[in-house]
Structure formats: C-alpha cells, structure tokens
Amino acid sequence: MGIQKRLVGSYFVVICITVLILEIFLMVYVRYYYLHNVERILMNQAELSASFFQQYFADEDLEKQSYRLLKGFAHNSDAQVQIINSSGRLLQDSTGLPGGNDMTTYLDVRTALQGQPGTWRGKDPSTQEAILAVSYPLRANDIIVGEVRFVTSLTETLQTVNRISIVLICVGLFVLAIVTVLGLLLSRTITRSIKDLKQAADQMTEGDFSIRVHKRYQDELGSLADTLNMMAGRILKSEQLKNDFISSVSHELRTPLTSIKGWAITLKSSGNHNEQILKEGLDIIESESDRLTCLVEELLDFSKLDNGRIVIHSAPVHLSELLHHVGRQLAPRAARQGVSLEIQAEENLPNIHADENRLKQVLINLIDNSLKFTDATGRILVHAYTAQEQVVITVEDTGSGIAEEDLENVLQKFYKVDPHAPGSGLGLSISDEIIKLHHGELRIISEVGKGMTVQIYLPIKEKINLTIS
Ligand SMILES: Nc1ncnc2c1ncn2[C@@H]1O[C@H](COP(=O)(O)OP(=O)(O)OP(=O)(O)O)[C@@H](O)[C@H]1O
Numbered sequence: 001m002g003i004q005k006r007l008v009g010s011y012f013v014v015i016c017i018t019v020l021i022l023e024i025f026l027m028v029y030v031r032y033y034y035l036h037n038v039e040r041i042l043m044n045q046a047e048l049s050a051s052f053f054q055q056y057f058a059d060e061d062l063e064k065q066s067y068r069l070l071k072g073f074a075h076n077s078d079a080q081v082q083i084i085n086s087s088g089r090l091l092q093d094s095t096g097l098p099g100g101n102d103m104t105t106y107l108d109v110r111t112a113l114q115g116q117p118g119t120w121r122g123k124d125p126s127t128q129e130a131i132l133a134v135s136y137p138l139r140a141n142d143i144i145v146g147e148v149r150f151v152t153s154l155t156e157t158l159q160t161v162n163r164i165s166i167v168l169i170c171v172g173l174f175v176l177a178i179v180t181v182l183g184l185l186l187s188r189t190i191t192r193s194i195k196d197l198k199q200a201a202d203q204m205t206e207g208d209f210s211i212r213v214h215k216r217y218q219d220e221l222g223s224l225a226d227t228l229n230m231m232a233g234r235i236l237k238s239e240q241l242k243n244d245f246i247s248s249v250s251h252e253l254r255t256p257l258t259s260i261k262g263w264a265i266t267l268k269s270s271g272n273h274n275e276q277i278l279k280e281g282l283d284i285i286e287s288e289s290d291r292l293t294c295l296v297e298e299l300l301d302f303s304k305l306d307n308g309r310i311v312i313h314s315a316p317v318h319l320s321e322l323l324h325h326v327g328r329q330l331a332p333r334a335a336r337q338g339v340s341l342e343i344q345a346e347e348n349l350p351n352i353h354a355d356e357n358r359l360k361q362v363l364i365n366l367i368d369n370s371l372k373f374t375d376a377t378g379r380i381l382v383h384a385y386t387a388q389e390q391v392v393i394t395v396e397d398t399g400s401g402i403a404e405e406d407l408e409n410v411l412q413k414f415y416k417v418d419p420h421a422p423g424s425g426l427g428l429s430i431s432d433e434i435i436k437l438h439h440g441e442l443r444i445i446s447e448v449g450k451g452m453t454v455q456i457y458l459p460i461k462e463k464i465n466l467t468i469s
C-alpha cells in the first residue's frame with residue numbers, strides 16, 4: 001500500500017471513530033434531553049394536580065367528585081388526563097374513554113398505587129402511537145385514595161429528535177468529507193517530496209550523480225534532500241579525485257618505467273663496450289627503481305592511513321639526532337641542486353615520545369617538497385625548538401610558495417597545485433595524518449614567490465592512548 005493511502009487511511013479511520021463516538025453521544029443526549037423534558041413537564045402537572053387535590057378535595061369522595069376533578073386537572077394541560085381509583089380502575093378520562101377499565105397493567109399505575117410517582121413509556125394499545133404516561137398518587141389524610149395519570153403522545157418529540165439526529169449525521173458526513181479532502185491534499189505534500197527523493201535516488205543507483213533533488217519544503221524531507229544532494233556531490237568529487245589519482249599515478253609509474261626500459265635497451269645494445277654508459281645506466285635504473293618503490297610505499301601508506309590501519313610504535317626519540325641524520329641523508333641532493341640545507345636544533349631539546357620512522361618519513365616528505373620547489377641558490381632551514389610543553393619543528397624554504405587559496409587544499413590527498421608536476425600529491429596529507437596520530441598539529445604558512453614554512457607541533461608529554469609496542 002502506498003504511503004498516501006496509508007496516511008489518508010489512518011487519518012480517516014481516526015476521524016471516523018471520533019465522529020462516530022461524538023455522534024452517538026450527541027444523539028443519545030438529545031433524545032434523553034427531549035424525553036426527559038416531556039416527562040418533567042407531565043410530572044410537574046401531575047404533582048400540582050395531586051397537591052391541589054390534597055388541599056381542596058381531601059375530604060370529598062373521589063369517585064363522586066371525579067368528573068369535577070378531571071375538569072380542573074385537564075383545564076391547564078394538553079395531555080390526556082385520567083383519574084384512577086385506589087384499586088386501579090379508570091374513573092374518568094379526558095378523551096372520553098369509558099370508565100371501569102383495569103389500569104394496573106401499566107407499570108406507572110402500579111407504582112403510583114404503592115405511593116410513588118410512576119412513569120411508563122410504550123405504545124398506545126389502540127393507535128400503536130409512542131406515548132409517555134406519568135401517574136401520581138392522590139392522598140387524603142395520608143391514605144392513597146387513587147391517582148391522577150397524565151398521558152401524552154411522543155410522536156412529535158421523537159420526530160424532533162429524529163430531525164436533529166439527521167442534521168447531526170449530515171454534519172458528521174460533512175466533517176468526514178472535509179477531512180478526507182484535506183488529508184489527501186496534506187499527504188500529497190509529503191508523498192510528492194518522497195517521490196522526488198525516490199526518483200533521484202533511483203537515478204543515483206543508475207550511476208547518475210549529477211542529478212539533484214528538488215527541495216520543496218524546509219522539513220525533515222527537505223533536509224533529507226539536502227543530504228542526498230550533498231552525498232551525490234561528494235561522490236562526484238571523489239570520483240573526480242579517483243580519476244585524477246589514476247591518471248597521476250599512471251603518469252608517475254610510466255616515467256620511471258620508460259626510463260628503465262630505455263636504459264635497458266641501450267645497455268643491451270652498447271653496454272658491453274662502454275663501461276661509462278654501463279655505470280650511468282645502472283645508476284639511473286637503480287634510482288628509478290627507488291622512485292617506483294617510494295611511490296608504491298606511499299600508496300600503501302596512504303591506503304593504510306585511509307583505513308585507519310597505521311599504528312604508531314612510540315618510543316623515546318632523540319630529536320636533534322634524527323634531524324641531523326635526515327639532513328645528512330638529503331645533503332648530497334641539496335648540494336646537487338645548489339640549495340643550502342641547514343639544520344638548527346636547539347640545545348637541550350627534550351626527548352619526545354614518537355614513532356621515529358614515521359617522524360623521519362614526515363621530515364623527508366617536507367624537505368623533499370622544499371627541494372622540489374626551491375630553485376638553485378635557494379635556502380632551506382630546518383629548525384627545532386621547544387615552546388609551551390611542545391616541540392616545534394619548522395621546515396622553511398625560499399622556494400615558489402603557494403597561493404592562499406591553495407593553502408587549505410594542499411593537505412588533501414592527491415592535491416597538487418600544478419597537476420602536471422611530478423609527485424602523487426600524497427606527501428603532505430600522509431604527513432598531516434602521521435602528526436595527528438602523534439596528537440600533534442601541522443600548519444602551513446606560505447606566500448607565492450616567497451617560500452613556504454611548514455610547522456610541526458608535537459606534545460612533549462607522552463599521551464597515554466598512543467599505541468606502544
Ligand atoms: N615547499 C613547497 N613549496 C611550494 N609548493 C609546495 C611545497 N610543498 C608542497 N607544495 C605544493 O603542495 C602540493 C602537495 O604536496 P605533497 O607533498 O602532498 O605532494 P607532492 O609533493 O606533489 O607529491 P608526493 O609528496 O606524494 O611525492 C605539491 O604538489 C605542491 O604544489
């Protein structure tokens with residue numbers, strides 16, 4: 001069953017039940033009210049008549065005075081008036097019914113003979129009309145000498161009650177109709193949004209993530225539409241990133257492979273005769289293989305990071321030793337490029353708790369970047385000092401730097417300012433993740449043409465939740 005049917009259906013059932021209960025209650029009440037009113041009027045008249053009798057006729061003989069009494073009682077009433085003696089026989093009737101009938105078949109007559117006012121509702125034996133009868137005992141000196149009985153037809157009253165009931169039923173049906181129409185309109189506003197969402201979701205499962213859901217209202221469904229749109233946007237972006245990544249990685253793989261293959265062919269044809277070429281070729285093959293290995297390592301690292309599988313093996317690290325070690329390792333390359341690489345580690349640097357290899361990886365990444373983007377005669381300065389319970393390591397270069405709008409992006413994976421530049425765009429994002437795993441922070445300051453400074457903040461005090469092996 002569709003959502004609209006279910007919504008309107010449940011609406012309808014609830015309103016139906018409510019209207020039904022209300023109608024029944026109102027109808028019963030109206031009926032009771034009208035009948036009770038008629039009964040009260042009759043009872044008043046009977047009571048009045050009985051007290052009149054008690055005051056003025058108590059000493060007279062009921063049978064003899066019955067005609068006069070009847071005249072008096074019937075004078076002020078539209079009802080049929082009867083006078084009955086103490087043994088239940090009819091003495092007088094205002095409609096001219098002959099006397100002598102036994103009236104004790106009627107409940108009200110019997111009740112009144114026992115001293116209590118009685119009422120009875122039923123059908124007139126001759127006309128089959130609905131009637132109401134009220135009997136009231138007539139007392140003379142505390143002895144029941146007979147009773148006065150008022151009888152009235154209920155036809156008119158019941159007709160009124162029925163008319164009111166019909167009006168009530170019509171009102172009820174009208175309410176139901178309005179509610180149904182309103183329910184349909186209201187539920188349509190919901191189902192329309194849902195239909196939109198479903199359509200868009202269907203299209204997304206088909207692989208079309210450019211589709212956007214039209215947001216109709218600012219409600220939960222509206223925010224669901226926003227979420228869906230945002231999700232599609234993200235998927236599109238990651239799809240784009242994936243494509244960029246694949247093309248950039250294949251490019252990265254192809255360059256060293258081409259060079260290795262080229263040298264292999266060269267060596268095969270002429271390597272035997274020329275030792276110089278042989279050495280140069282093998283050197284290049286070696287360095288290109290290293291580059292390939294580096295790339296693969298980086299990719300592996302990245303996928304591990306992405307899955308949260310990188311574990312930090314923390315141990316005390318002698319920072320200035322580590323910095324000088326990295327400096328010595330990269331010094332030949334810097335010298336080749338004509339760039340000065342200087343390591344400045346403050347004296348008394350405290351030992352920090354960290355994963356030495358990972359930290360080294362970060363430093364190499366950063367210095368590698370600086371070497372890549374700094375021209376000859378440029379300068380790279382690695383500086384380490386302590387500040388407020390933290391060790392700060394800065395890698396500063398006088399290279400090309402990057403623009404402010406790129407600053408926020410360079411930490412993203414695969415992001416390169418120049419998409420055609422060598423590198424996979426992973427170095428900085430991996431470094432950032434590693435520093436975060438150490439509960440530290442990596443910040444970048446840069447200005448185009450002036451150079452770039454990367455600051456690493458590492459806590460000195462060991463954090464308990466580091467994984468220690
Ligand atoms: N010192 C720097 N000077 C100028 N631009 C830089 C510097 N360091 C990084 N960048 C910019 O940030 C981008 C991302 O750097 P990142 O280290 O993440 O990737 P990469 O160096 O291109 O590739 P990888 O490090 O994976 O080999 C670089 O492509 C470059 O555009």
Ligand SMILES: [Mg+2]
Nearest residue numbers: 365369427428
């Ligand atoms: Mg890099």
